[in-house]
Amino acid sequence: MNEKLRVGLFVTCLVDLFRPSVGFAAAKLLEDAGCEVLVPVSQTCCGQPAYNSGDRADTREIAEKVITAFEEFDYVVAPSGSCAGMIRKHYPLLFAGDKALEKRAKALAGKTYELVSFLTEVCNVTQVEAQYDGVVTYHDSCSGLRELGIRDQPRELLATVKGLKLSEMKNADVCCGFGGTFSVKYPDISNSIVAEKTATIEDAKPDLLLAGDLGCLLNMAGKLKRQGSNVHVRHVAEVLAGMTDKPPIAESRRDLRGSDG
């Protein structure tokens, strides 16, 4: 009874590469919620770049490795709606017809969650111990919103962060234009979409932009900074975990000192 949930942290390739602090924030939140966090070091990526490029054979091979690495846990948690959505919604489809693998894919899909919804829905977390003094706006990343129904969960937890004031942007549920490989294949269109997004962000007059997917955050931060915006950008897990000591996305201590002057 009351044994700790064993959670495999699927950190996602972008967090692994660009922003390890999001992974540590996720781990802290999970541990605060009473979970034991374990990290399989054989993890690489969920396979979405191959999947969305039409390369099913490679996607299946990558997915099979993810299944093997993570099926031992009670739950699999990713600080990303996009990657969690890939495992939950698309892995079972990938192996449709392959009895043994389909069964394993479905089993993994059933216990894979995006971080914030896992905290609220499985761990019944209703509040966090964190403080952020400032105005925050929250962008709903598409996969999390439409594949996993993540909209209220992060807002509910953000409401319990001391000092934090949420200022909703208009069209928070509209795509930021990242779209993974889309942003590289069609950079002009991607740029036009993100410019529309940053305009609505600025209108909300926040100090800080949050979202639950690092891909979208890299895109929006990149555009905001190119436009000379003062809005900082972080993954929602960093604020919920109270781990905002590292510089925001696309900023460094050196940049921050510069902007103070």
Added chain:
Amino acid sequence: MVEVHSPEFKENSRKALKDKQLQRALQHVRGNFIDKRAKSIADLPEFEALRDNARDIKNHALEHLDLYLEAYEERVVAQGGHVHWARDSIEARGLVLDICRKVNAKTVTKGKSMITEEIALNEFLEKNGITPIETDLGEYIIQLRGEHPSHIIAPAVHVTKDQVAEDFKKAHTHLPPDRSMDEPENLLLEARGILREKFIAADVGITGANFLVAETGTSVIVTNEGNGDLTQTLPKVHIVMASIEKIVPTLEDMSQILRVLARSATGQEMSVYTTLSTGPKRKTDVDGPEQYHVILLDNGRSNMLGTEFQDMLRCIRCGACMNHCPVYHSVGGHAYGWVYPGPMGAVLTPQLIGVDKGGHLPNASTFCGRCEEVCPMRIPLPKMMRHWREREFERHLMPSGQRRYLQLWAWMAKRPAIYRLATNVVTTGMRILAIGRGRFKKFLMAGSWTAERDLPAPQGGTFVSQWKRQRPEQVR
């Protein structure tokens, strides 16, 4: 077939992004359509259940398409109409021309029809000495401009009011040049006056069809201007151009789908006119056409049956997918380079013109999923775009550079040890290159990204390697 410019999608979209007039016009799509749809749906609690019904009705009809099409034909013929089957554009155009020639038609009025765009009917009729006149206001405007629709329900959505005033001045030279054209109402009345004469003079009227009802042999159109009614009742001959997937079994089925159609399209509860036509004028009828022809067009659609694209045949052409598409909002409909733009076009176009020509379209999507979210027929549009990408990948149609990158990355993603090594090298390297800054203004491998955005620099060191160092006991 209409000229294909889909292979130039990238150039088209670059031009569209720089076109200030177009960008202004597109603001209308971004706001109006979305808000109106949302409001009309909020007023109808059973909307989601209606969507399920609508999907099921069409799925059933598609499963028994042959049966219902034959039943439909039988009813039309029994009521004195004619049904013609056209495998492709050439056959369909030939059939129209034959019918027109038999009655020595000089002018043909047309209600709004996307499949007549698909088969490039106007150009064909003109070449054969017959003048087609578009009677939907939007269609009329773009016909004057020598353009094609940029949206399936709002064909002239890319045109601003001032442009229309200019076009009318150029075209309607018999009217006083100093007339007031500031108000949309003036433009509307002017077009109305001109079209009225054309309606009366036309020898043949061609309409599309939103539905074909098998049980009664009825074709159905919905319009907001009533132009469809005048097109089909005034001339001696009425031709209905419809693609085969428009069939529904019963009138009840039609009315169910009507409840989701207008709400999804324009946010109206119903379109202003819903017009049912069943055969030619009967003895007891006061007016109506003497001849009633239906041309049923396949043009590649039957090839979709039984494939992963069959669901696309449920589409009722409401335009909600493009109204909610961030890519459509950015570049408008013409950039897609053929008849059908937006998400529905991205799925349908490769089927109808070939994936080698239409391949850009299913790629030009962020997969944000908003199209599927709003589609009244619950068509899984992103999933089908992905299927097209799979076909492209199988046929090596992806640019070879992209393919090489992808395969190198996939090769590493399957080899964790090599992947770990490579990602540590990359993050460390990028950290060094960033020289203490949080982002790159330019980055050699990401030139397209950094043209208009900065590239955030990695924090340094991968998560997995840091975790391994800090918490070796929590590693698997």
